[in-house]
Amino acid sequence: MTKRTAAITAVGGYVPDFKLTNKVLETMVDTNDEWITSRTGIKERRILKQEGAGTSFLAIKAAEDLIAKRGLNPEEIDMVLLATATPDLPVAATAAFVASEIGAVNAFSYDLQAACSSFLFGMSTAASYIESGRYKKVLLIGADKMSSIIDYTDRTTCIIFGDGAGAVLFEPNEEGLGLQDEYLRTDGVGRQFLKIDAGGSILPASKETVENKQHYVYQDGKTVFKFAVSNMADVSAEIMKRNNLSHEDVDWLVPHQANKRIIDATANRMGVDHDKVMMNIQHYGNTTSATLPLLLFDYESQLKKGDNLIFAAFGGGFTWGSIYLKWAYSK
Ligand code: UT7
Numbered sequence: 001m002t003k004r005t006a007a008i009t010a011v012g013g014y015v016p017d018f019k020l021t022n023k024v025l026e027t028m029v030d031t032n033d034e035w036i037t038s039r040t041g042i043k044e045r046r047i048l049k050q051e052g053a054g055t056s057f058l059a060i061k062a063a064e065d066l067i068a069k070r071g072l073n074p075e076e077i078d079m080v081l082l083a084t085a086t087p088d089l090p091v092a093a094t095a096a097f098v099a100s101e102i103g104a105v106n107a108f109s110y111d112l113q114a115a116c117s118s119f120l121f122g123m124s125t126a127a128s129y130i131e132s133g134r135y136k137k138v139l140l141i142g143a144d145k146m147s148s149i150i151d152y153t154d155r156t157t158c159i160i161f162g163d164g165a166g167a168v169l170f171e172p173n174e175e176g177l178g179l180q181d182e183y184l185r186t187d188g189v190g191r192q193f194l195k196i197d198a199g200g201s202i203l204p205a206s207k208e209t210v211e212n213k214q215h216y217v218y219q220d221g222k223t224v225f226k227f228a229v230s231n232m233a234d235v236s237a238e239i240m241k242r243n244n245l246s247h248e249d250v251d252w253l254v255p256h257q258a259n260k261r262i263i264d265a266t267a268n269r270m271g272v273d274h275d276k277v278m279m280n281i282q283h284y285g286n287t288t289s290a291t292l293p294l295l296l297f298d299y300e301s302q303l304k305k306g307d308n309l310i311f312a313a314f315g316g317g318f319t320w321g322s323i324y325l326k327w328a329y330s331k
Contacts, residue, residue, distance in 0.1 A: 006127035006138075007178030007328035010169040012066025013297030014058055015046040015284060020162070029155035036159050041260025045162025045285030047147045054088040056098050058165035059143035062293070063102045066139070066167045074102050078135035080109035081126055083118035083142040083289040085316075086149060087111055090199070098141065107139070115194070116256055116315025118142060118289040119166075120184070123311065123323055126170040127179040133172075141167040142289035149196060151216035160258075161217070162285035166293020177306070177328040181243055183235050183321055190227065190318025193220040228262045228314040233269035235322040236312045240270060243324055247271035249308055251327075252299070256313035257281035257291040266312055288315070305330045 021044045022033040036042055048058060059082055067074055080102075082095035095109035114121045119142035126138040143165035152158045170178075195218055198209035209215060232255065240250065253272050255263045260281055267277045278295040287294060292311055296303075303309075307327040314320040 004131055004133060005173045005176055005178040006130035006170045007173035008168045009171045009328055010066050010070040011296045011300050012062045012069060012167040013294050014061035014065055015164040016048040018047045018049050019044045020047050025159055028152060029158060031155045031159055040160060041281050042285045043282045046164055048145050048163045055084050055086045055143050055145045056088045056094050058145060058163060059098045059141045060101050062143060062165035062167040063139060063141055066169060067102065074104045075106050077104040077107045077137045077139050079129060079138045080104050080107045081122050081138065081140045082111045083122040084111055084144055085113055085115050085118060085288050086144045086146060114315065114319040115317050116258060116288050117313045117319035117321060119292045120311055120313040120321055120323060124182050124184060130170050130172050136172060138170040139167060140170060141165060142293045144288040144290055146288055149217050151213055156221055157217050157219055160286050162287050164284055164287035164290040164294055166290050166297050168293055168296060173328055177326045179323060179325050181239055181324045183239050185235065185320050187318045190316065193223045194316035227318055228258060229265045231320045232262060232312045232314045233266045235320060236266055236270050236310055239310060239322040239324050245308065250310055251276060251307035252309045253277045254292055254295050254309050254311045258286045301331050303327045
């Protein structure tokens, strides 16, 4: 009997209309287009301006896009997983609200948080539910409203992040397509380098934490950069090695979009040509949980059934890893 694999069978995406360009950032903080472009590769990012709209707004739009394109009856969805570092509310699962709003009334749902690796780890979770035979349709959404946790007077972080969402559907596959292998890692040494100090259980919100701007993302960029470069390249090279993949066998590298220099270093280490590297950081910046599905959304028309995709991500915690997936359909 062939093993039941878990394949991605549909993709959706959404970014808000408002573009925050490098030129506009030049008027907000002491920075310039040349610095941002050469150090990060980012030209603009999208920001959700609508009052009262949180991450669920983005997630719902991406899910609705997938549902419409695929002609899916949302009542058939068994499970909704929302990968996010910016839930609507601290306690109530944002995924539950998203599932209800998209009409996934027969699904159960929850949020999954592993910083910038949330979606990658979510792929592992979603695929496991399918491979086990427990569920047949798992909707995995990666969504983040990063603008809600960014200090727009801090030039070291406000130039990097943007808002967005992407969604994929995982279903069983009998041809051996879909997720082939994963190599997922974490190291708690990382939490001092990329974090939000207040608002969690260690330091609950207070007048002081607000005054001290402790509810915004803090990043020791240089240190995170060093860890990201070596670890993303290591896991990507390792997953190729243990699956006997040469650079010619890899059709696409699907890397987390944190910094073009990290992406280039990962591709170089893998020996993969740059025209096989998915990249949209110039348009969206770092959308945290949404980077990987937004790449699939933008590149979907170029993907062919049987293509070998290597996903790689690195994020706060630290959390990082790589996934090898065979694409299951041609457009
Ligand atoms: O997705 C989660 C994982 N996150 C990442 O992977 C991000 C990893 N880190 C990075 O991508 C990079 O470290 C940054 C893009 C955040 C920063 O780039 P960098 O090349 O590491 O710059 P740096 O922090 O070493 O700063 C170099 C200089 C400093 O000035 P001095 O001390 O040399 O005088 C900074 O103050 O650049 C200055 N600087 C800026 N200048 C203009 C920092 N931010 C800016 C800015 N505009 N926006």
